[in-house]
Amino acid sequence: MKLKYNNRQKFEPILPDHIEWPVVKMSKNRDAFIKEVADSTFQYIKKIRPNSSLLIQELETTRHLEKLRLQKEPWEVDPDDEVAFWQKVKSELMEISGKSETGNKEDEILQRILHRYASEIAGNFKPSYYQFTRKVVTFGFARLLNASQSRLFSGLFKGDRTLRDKIRIRGYTDEIRELAKKGTIVMVPTHFSNLDSILIGWVIHELGLPPFIYGAGLNLFNMSLFAYFMNSVGAYKVDRRKKNHIYLETLKAYSNLAIQKGSHSLFFPGGTRSRSGKIEKKLKLGLLGTALDAQRSVLKENPDKKIFIVPVVLNYNFVLEAPSLINQYLERKGQERYYIDTDNYTSSYKIVKFLFKFFTKPAEISVTIGHAMDLFGNYVDGEGNSIGKLGQRIEPKDYFVKNDSISVDKQRDEEYTRLLSQRIIQEFHKFNEVLPSHIVAFVAYLLFRKQFVDLDLYSFLRLPEDELTLDFKLFKENVSSVAQVLHELESKDKILLAPEFEKPLDELVNIGLNNLGMYHAKRPLLLNEEGEVITQDLNLLYFYHNRLVGYNLDHYV
Amino acid sequence: MSEKPIGVIGAGSFGTTVANLLAENSQVIIYARSKELLDQMRTKGTSRDYLLHKNVTPIDTLEELATRADIIFPVVSSSGFRSMMKDVAPYLYPYHTLIHGTKGLDVLLPEGTSMDDPDVIINRDNVKTMSEVILEESAVVKVGCLAGPNLAREIANKHPAATVVASRFDSVIADGQKLLRNDRFQVYGNKDLIGIELTGVLKNIIAIASGALSGLGYGENARALLVSRGMVEMIHLGKALGGNTEAFIGLAGIGDLIATCSSNLSRNFTVGYRLAKGESLTEIIGSMQEVAEGINTIRIINSFAKYYQFRAPITEKLHQVLFGEATMEEALQYLMKIPLNVDIDFL
Numbered sequence: 001m002k003l004k005y006n007n008r009q010k011f012e013p014i015l016p017d018h019i020e021w022p023v024v025k026m027s028k029n030r031d032a033f034i035k036e037v038a039d040s041t042f043q044y045i046k047k048i049r050p051n052s053s054l055l056i057q058e059l060e061t062t063r064h065l066e067k068l069r070l071q072k073e074p075w076e077v078d079p080d081d082e083v084a085f086w087q088k089v090k091s092e093l094m095e096i097s098g099k100s101e102t103g104n105k106e107d108e109i110l111q112r113i114l115h116r117y118a119s120e121i122a123g124n125f126k127p128s129y130y131q132f133t134r135k136v137v138t139f140g141f142a143r144l145l146n147a148s149q150s151r152l153f154s155g156l157f158k159g160d161r162t163l164r165d166k167i168r169i170r171g172y173t174d175e176i177r178e179l180a181k182k183g184t185i186v187m188v189p190t191h192f193s194n195l196d197s198i199l200i201g202w203v204i205h206e207l208g209l210p211p212f213i214y215g216a217g218l219n220l221f222n223m224s225l226f227a228y229f230m231n232s233v234g235a236y237k238v239d240r241r242k243k244n245h246i247y248l249e250t251l252k253a254y255s256n257l258a259i260q261k262g263s264h265s266l267f268f269p270g271g272t273r274s275r276s277g278k279i280e281k282k283l284k285l286g287l288l289g290t291a292l293d294a295q296r297s298v299l300k301e302n303p304d305k306k307i308f309i310v311p312v313v314l315n316y317n318f319v320l321e322a323p324s325l326i327n328q329y330l331e332r333k334g335q336e337r338y339y340i341d342t343d344n345y346t347s348s349y350k351i352v353k354f355l356f357k358f359f360t361k362p363a364e365i366s367v368t369i370g371h372a373m374d375l376f377g378n379y380v381d382g383e384g385n386s387i388g389k390l391g392q393r394i395e396p397k398d399y400f401v402k403n404d405s406i407s408v409d410k411q412r413d414e415e416y417t418r419l420l421s422q423r424i425i426q427e428f429h430k431f432n433e434v435l436p437s438h439i440v441a442f443v444a445y446l447l448f449r450k451q452f453v454d455l456d457l458y459s460f461l462r463l464p465e466d467e468l469t470l471d472f473k474l475f476k477e478n479v480s481s482v483a484q485v486l487h488e489l490e491s492k493d494k495i496l497l498a499p500e501f502e503k504p505l506d507e508l509v510n511i512g513l514n515n516l517g518m519y520h521a522k523r524p525l526l527l528n529e530e531g532e533v534i535t536q537d538l539n540l541l542y543f544y545h546n547r548l549v550g551y552n553l554d555h556y557v
Numbered sequence: 558m559s560e561k562p563i564g565v566i567g568a569g570s571f572g573t574t575v576a577n578l579l580a581e582n583s584q585v586i587i588y589a590r591s592k593e594l595l596d597q598m599r600t601k602g603t604s605r606d607y608l609l610h611k612n613v614t615p616i617d618t619l620e621e622l623a624t625r626a627d628i629i630f631p632v633v634s635s636s637g638f639r640s641m642m643k644d645v646a647p648y649l650y651p652y653h654t655l656i657h658g659t660k661g662l663d664v665l666l667p668e669g670t671s672m673d674d675p676d677v678i679i680n681r682d683n684v685k686t687m688s689e690v691i692l693e694e695s696a697v698v699k700v701g702c703l704a705g706p707n708l709a710r711e712i713a714n715k716h717p718a719a720t721v722v723a724s725r726f727d728s729v730i731a732d733g734q735k736l737l738r739n740d741r742f743q744v745y746g747n748k749d750l751i752g753i754e755l756t757g758v759l760k761n762i763i764a765i766a767s768g769a770l771s772g773l774g775y776g777e778n779a780r781a782l783l784v785s786r787g788m789v790e791m792i793h794l795g796k797a798l799g800g801n802t803e804a805f806i807g808l809a810g811i812g813d814l815i816a817t818c819s820s821n822l823s824r825n826f827t828v829g830y831r832l833a834k835g836e837s838l839t840e841i842i843g844s845m846q847e848v849a850e851g852i853n854t855i856r857i858i859n860s861f862a863k864y865y866q867f868r869a870p871i872t873e874k875l876h877q878v879l880f881g882e883a884t885m886e887e888a889l890q891y892l893m894k895i896p897l898n899v900d901i902d903f904l
Contacts, residue, residue, distance in 0.1 A: 378696075389694075389695070389696065390646060390647060390695075390696075392696070394650070394651065399651040399652070402728070409727075409728055411728070412728055415726055416698070
C-alpha cells in the first residue's frame, strides 16, 4: 500500500476556538489540577506504604536522593529555595523518626513534597503565547526558505515556499483528525533529535489539531529558546535527575489524569533520543502505562470514552546531534570510558545557526502518521472502534473484565503495556520511510564493513577513513539490489519508501549522496576525484546506516 | 466456586484427566470433535477408557463452550491445534483466559509445501509454541500452559502429582492454581511461559530415546547418561527458541523428563521402545490411539537445528532412525563416541 502525501492539503482546525482546547481548559484550572494530581498520588503512596514507619522510610530515601541530586547535578532552572526546602524536610523527619506518636506529621510532609513536585511538573500553557510562537515560527521559517531560494534579500519578503515543502507529511492524517474529535490521542513518535519536539508541535498544528501536552526534559528549559517553545505548546516538565519513587508516581499521576481529562498527549516512548540511529527496539513503559491506567479509569465511567495510540515516524537526512549521539552509543556499548553527557545543543546560538542552515538548504524531513491503535495494539476504525485480527469488533473494556466487571490488576496492566510497546515498535518499522540518504549510507557502510570482516565493530570503526574506498559501480549495483528488496517489503506493508525511489537509479544515488548528513563538518559519504565512494567519518556513516537495521537486509549487500 | 463453568477442549486421555481434575473444584464443560466420543461420554459416562467425573458435561459446539466459559483449557494435539483455534476464535474475546496442555510445536509452511520437502525452511518465524498460536489466531491475550510430570493414568488412579501453570500474567497463574489444586495435586506457578512450554515439548525427544534404551535392554546407567545429556541438549534448544535455563531445571523440566523417560505409560517412551524392537514408524503410528508428539517434534527440531547450524546430536540421530537412515544401535554407538567432555556449559 502506498500511503499518500498531503503536501498541499490544507487542514482546517478541528477546534477553531481555543477556549475548547483541552490543554486550555486544563491550564485554566491549573491549581485545582495540581491539587488533584498531588491528592491522587498521596492516596497511592499511602496505599503502598500503609504505616507510619514505612512512609517515613520512603520520605527519608527521597530526601537522601534529592540531597545527592542537589550536590551532584545542580541546574540553572532549579528553584532558589530547593536546598532550604529539603533542609526543612530533613529536620522534620529527624523529629518524628523512631517515635511511636508522630501526629501524622509524615502525611503532611508527603503532601508538601507532592504539591511541590506537581506544581513543578505542571505546564503553564498560555493561548496567546502559543499563537505568537506559531506565527513567529511560520513566518520566520517561511521567510528564510524563500530568501534562500531567490538568494536575494528581497526574497525575504515574497515567495510562497512554506515549511510544507521541507517537511513531507504522509499517512493516516484524516484518521487522526477524526479520532481527535472522538477520543483522546496519545501520539508516540520515534526520537532522534531535540528538534523532534518542535517539529511535532508544528505537525500537530498543521494537521489542524489542538496543542498536545507533552513531557519535555527539564534540561531543555535550561535554554531560553527551547523554554519559550516548550511553555507555549503545552509542555509539562520531566526531570530525569529525579529518580525517586514519589516523584515518578507524581509524574505518572499527572500524565494519567491529564489523559483522563481528554488532553491529547505526546510521549517519546523511547525515553531519550536514539543514540545509535536505530529505530527504537525497547520502549520505556512508565508513561505508556499511564495511558493504559487512564483508559481503564475512564472506561469505568463511560465505555465509549477511548484513548488512541498513534505512532509517528520521523526521518531526517541530517541529524544535528548525530556525531555526539553515536559517540555516546559507542562509548556506552563499548564501555570504554565513563559516559559524559555532552551535546551539540549547548546554546541557543548553535540552534539558530542550525535552523538557518536547515532552512536555507534543501533537505527534506519526512513525517509518517501511523494507523491509530487502541491500548492493546488493535487497529481502530474511523469511528474509533477496535477491530480484532478476524475483523471482529473488540471492546477495550473486555481486557479489564474479571468476573463480569472491570478489575484493577497492576501486573496484568504492566503486561498489556509491554505488549503495546512491542506493537508500537512493529508499527515504527512499518511506517518508517526510507530516504535516499538512508539506503546509500546502509549499502556503503556494509560494503566497507565487508572489506574487514575479521575486525570487531570497534576496531573497524577506528580504522583511518582514508583506508576506505569503494568502487562506484559496485556501490550502485548494491544500492539497486537493496532498493529492489525494499520495494518488495513496501508491497508487503513492512516499510515505506520516499518518492525518490521511483526515480532512475543514478538519480536516487545522487540525491542520497548529496543529502546524507549534508551539514556535518565531516561528511559521512562523498565521491573523491577518482569517482570512488569515500567517507570522512565512519562513525557517522554507521549512525545513518543503523536506520535500516532490523529488516534483515544485511545479506543483500 | 466459580459460577461460570470451566471449559475443556479435547477429550483425549490428558484432556479427560484435566477435565476430571477441574471437576473436583468446579462445573466443567468439555468439547470433543468426535461425535461418537461425545455420545460415549453422555451415555456411558466415560471418555476412552477413563471414567468421567460427574461434574463434567459434554457439549456439542465450540460456540457454546466459549460463550459459557471464561476460562478454557485446550488440550488437543499440536497438529490439530491451529485449526481448532481457527474454529473457536470467532467466539473468543479478550476477557477469556486460555491455559493449554499441549506439548508440541506448530509449523506454518507456505501453501503447497510440506515438512518432507528437502529444502523446507524451519526457523523461529514459522515454528510456534501453542501459546503463540493462540495469540496469533484469536483476540485472547491471557494465555497460559500446563506442564509437568502428569502421566494421565497415574492421575486417574489418584496418585499424588504436581504440575506447573506458566503465564506472563499473575492472574492466569492464580486462576490455574485455584482451579486445579487439590489434596493430591499440587500446582506451581512460573512466569516463563515460552520456557515452560518448551520443556514439555523438548522432553518428548529424550523420552523416545529413553524408550529405545529400554528396548535395547540397557539399564539405568545408560538412562542416567541419556537423561543428563538430554537435559543439556534441551536447554540449548530451549534457549535458541526463546526460553530460559531456569525453566528446564524445575518440575516441568527435569521433573517431567524423569517421569516420561522412566515410564511405559508414556506414549513417546513406547514409540522409542518399539522402534528399538525393530518395528517401523508406520506400524507404530498405525497402532497407536493417540499422537506421540515427540515424533513430530523431532522432525521440526531437526530442521530447526539445521537452519541455525547448531548441533543437537540426540535429535539428529533419532531423526535418522525414525526415517530409516540408521538403526537404533548405530545411533547409540554414534552418540557414545561424541567427545562431550564438558559436563555443564549452560549455566
